[in-house]
Amino acid sequence: MRVLIIGANGQVARHTISKLTEAGHTTVAMIRDPKKADELKALGAQEVVVADLEGDFEYAYHGVEAxxxxxxxxxHTGADKTILIDLWGAMKAIDTAERLGVKRFVMLSSMGTVDPDKSDRIRHYLVAKKLADDHLKRSSLTYTIVRPGSLTNESAKQLLKLESEIQVRDNTITREDVATVLAKVVDRENMYGKTFEILNGNVQMEQALDIF
Incomplete structure (x- = not known):
């Protein structure tokens, strides 16, 4: 599958490029800074497209399947940048996929998006994520929304707690594990139309993805 990764220079996205490549997918990395292209190609990106979510990026979708x-x-950014990237940028990405007939869309969201009012500190961020998620759910796209908790740079554990909404948030999750989940769900039919939260837990990743 030819997969476009929007925001490919992010820490989770960089891991995702490697995971997708290992799984045999063709990865197209969309970035703003062309100086990062060689780094992403070294991680396995077969193609790098320079585009900006705050501008026109429709050309990045050429030949893309997901x-x-x-x-x-x-x-921790201001509300203005959050609105432009996490909300408006995400909505434009969804609308572009819909308009161009790219049916598969995986959203990296955030835990806490179910009820942003529970967080005073990053409420604006969670509101933007929730509105973007809701826009995706209303679209005609075949979606999966992945909502990780607090991220760490530890080595992957391959163990998950995966639920629609995790009530006891007693753990974190590694960026590499989040990336593995993103790479695995992209063509996993039992995850179509699903929204879930993830932390590192005690269930093997494959089992957690199978039984949800």
Missing amino acids: VIFAAGSGG
């Missing part, structure tokens, strides 16, 4: 949206302003 999209993974992994762009994000982060929870």
Whole structure:
């Protein structure tokens, strides 16, 4: 499958490029800074497209069969940049996929998006993520929405807690494990139309993905 990764220079996205390549997919990395192209190709990206979510990026979809949206302003940026990237950029990416007939769309979202009012510190970020997720759900696309908790740079554990909404948030999750989940669900039919939260837990990843 030819997969476009939007926000390909992010830490999770970089792992995702490697995981997709290992699984035999063709990866197209969309980035703003052309200076990062060689680094992403070294990770396995077969093609790098320079485009900006705040501008026109329709040409990045050429020949694409699936999209993974992994762009994000982060929870510590101002509300203006969050609106432009996490909300408006995501909505444009969804609308572009729909318009061009790219049916498969995987959204990297965030835990806590179910009820942003529970977080004063990053409420604006979670609101943007929720609105983008809701826009995707209303679209005609075959979607999966992945909502990880707090991210770490530890080595992958391959063990998950995976639920629609995790009530006891007693753990974190590695960026590499999130990337593996993104790469695995892109062509996994039992994950079509699903939204879930993930942390590192005690269930083998394959089993967790199978039984959800």
